[in-house]
Amino acid sequence: MWKTLGTFIVRRNEIINLIIRRISQINVSIAFILLIYRYGFLLSDEEANEVFRIFDFQFLIYVILFGLRMLFSFDRRDFINRERLELLLTSIIILYGLANWLFGFRLFLYYLYLFSIDNPVNTYQNLLSVFLFIIIILEISKSANRISELKLKPATTFVMSFVILILGGAFLLMLPAMTVQGSMPFIDALFTSASASCVTGLIVVDTATFFTFKGKLVLMLLIQLGGLGIVLFATFFSSFLSSGVSLRQQSIMQNFLSSENLASAKQLLRKVVFITLLIEFIGFLLVFFSWDEELWDTDQQFKSLGEKVFFSIFHSISAFCNAGFSLFSGGMLDEDMKTGRMYTLHFVLSLLIILGxxxxxxxxxxxxxxxxxxxxxxxxxxxxxxxxxxxxxxxxxxxxxxxxxxxxxxxxxxxxxxxxxxxxxxxxxxxxxxxxxxxxxxxxxxxxxxxxxxxxxxxxxxxxxxxxxxxxxxxxxxxxxxxxxxxxxxxxxxxxxxxxxxxxxxxxxxxxxxxxxxxxxxxxxxxxxxxxxxxxxxxxxxxxxxxxxxxxxxxxxxxxxxxxxxxxxxxxxxxxxxxxxxxxxxxxxxxxxxxxxxxxxxx
Known part of the structure; x- marks a missing residue:
């Protein structure tokens, strides 16, 4: 039986893997559309719950496809070693599914209630969304290796990656849930997306008051991706998954990093992302403790610890990526918030900007x-x-x-x-x-x-x-x-x-x-x-x-x-x-x- 199965795998391996890859891409595309629908539009609780019921089906397909990929691999031990991260994600999904099927309760939701987390249902849905988003990123990162199959010059690929990022960002910023006043006009959304993706900082609307938290989060992601380069990000995750890095990808990285040769660009790849995240994390801590609370009026302090954390992360990323976006109406010259007199904060931001x-x-x-x-x-x-x-x-x-x-x-x-x-x-x-x-x-x-x-x-x-x-x-x-x-x-x-x-x-x-x-x-x-x-x-x-x-x-x-x-x-x-x-x-x-x-x- 195993010999027959092995022969079948060898003969049909290429076509089967192609089918699995196509189904996986369709599944991830549907998941991405569902995430946009859930967070980009103003849905009722019933509509949101319906979306998350479909998420369960998306997770099931992901587990089945992972199992088939492992089954039809030539060396399963090598496959497990290469796909350890996906194996971990799949194991979590299986555990989550078994708890729901055998005991009839949502495992993560149970612990959120157990620890008395505020709004546990919404937190639970957000956690599932983050988990699904990680799976989408992993799937996209696998496509990074296919850049070498495109008959495009590295410079062209690099330019097109920013075009896609800007247009994608504009589409997201136009969604109703991203702004306080409803859908954003296309030209303003395109301008804002270009400004964030190109880490510029010019604005046609007041970032502080025009965008909702979701809109500000999209801006922060655009700044981060634009600062590092979306191709560099995709290539990093591809390398992280041990899928290798093609010569064309290395050439793209060399263009972006201004490295002397392809070898140095490949060696610098992991260091770039690590250094960036490390500096931004240290910057977040410094910014967090740099807010001068005495300069804030009583009714204008941060509404919660979470808001203070988000403001600190946003300004750390914006400073290191040299974007200049601020969550204050007047930037660092906001008279109401008195940010123009927060000299410790200015000094910290200056250090981050210089490093970036x-x-x-x-x-x-x-x-x-x-x-x-x-x-x-x-x-x-x-x-x-x-x-x-x-x-x-x-x-x-x-x-x-x-x-x-x-x-x-x-x-x-x-x-x-x-x-x-x-x-x-x-x-x-x-x-x-x-x-x-x-x-x-x-x-x-x-x-x-x-x-x-x-x-x-x-x-x-x-x-x-x-x-x-x-x-x-x-x-x-x-x-x-x-x-x-x-x-x-x-x-x-x-x-x-x-x-x-x-x-x-x-x-x-x-x-x-x-x-x-x-x-x-x-x-x-x-x-x-x-x-x-x-x-x-x-x-x-x-x-x-x-x-x-x-x-x-x-x-x-x-x-x-x-x-x-x-x-x-x-x-x-x-x-x-x-x-x-x-x-x-x-x-x-x-x-x-x-x-x-x-x-x-x-x-």
Missing amino acids: GLGFTVIEEVFHPKYIKSRIITPWKKLSHNTRITLRFTFILVVTGIVAFMIFEFEKLRDRTIIEAFITALFQSVVTRTAGFNSMDFSKLQHATLILCMFMMFIGAGSGSTAGGIKITTFVVILYSSIANITGQKNINIERRTIPVEAVNRAFALLMFAVSYNSLAIFLLSITESEKDILQVAFEQISAFATVGLSMGITADLSLLGKIIIIMTMFIGRVGTVTLALALSKKAVSTAYEYPKTHLLIG
């Missing part, structure tokens, strides 16, 4: 346990040149911003102590380059300050980070190249190292793309927003391109065409002008020829 703007390779190098002890004596020991340059110029730009804010905006800081004024200047210097939190009204700042802000926004932060802009290393290469040309140097040298011509050409190409696109966008915005001041329009455009999110207060008043232009700007600024150019470019037929040289007058 350094880039994952820099963070991994600086905080590697192997070298921390030796760096107490020799701070620069064993740091790569990329890390040294990023750290040095990050420090220079931050200090420049602090000094500029304290000099140009001296009158606005006079009512604060020197420490408070310093933290305010530090906070604005940091967020100007990468994240759009604000503790000062930018519509009332000096023109000199605004021009400096646009310059710092345009530069941005480190390569491979969650921030935007042309990036620090690009700016440094262009700066040193210009100095070398002016002084007549043959080679471009930084810290006794010669910069390759390819890197210089790439830096100038990126600068050309950035300048050209921003010039065109500002020109178009000056037409669509003709009633607004040109400085306001230019500031808005640069802020969107650098995915910063600062505004002089015109975002909500943009016309339809103006919103579309800013949406495109945020998207291009996030995926990178060079990545987009590579995705849209065609392969050159040949470059192995040279025309006769000519002479052009330069300057």
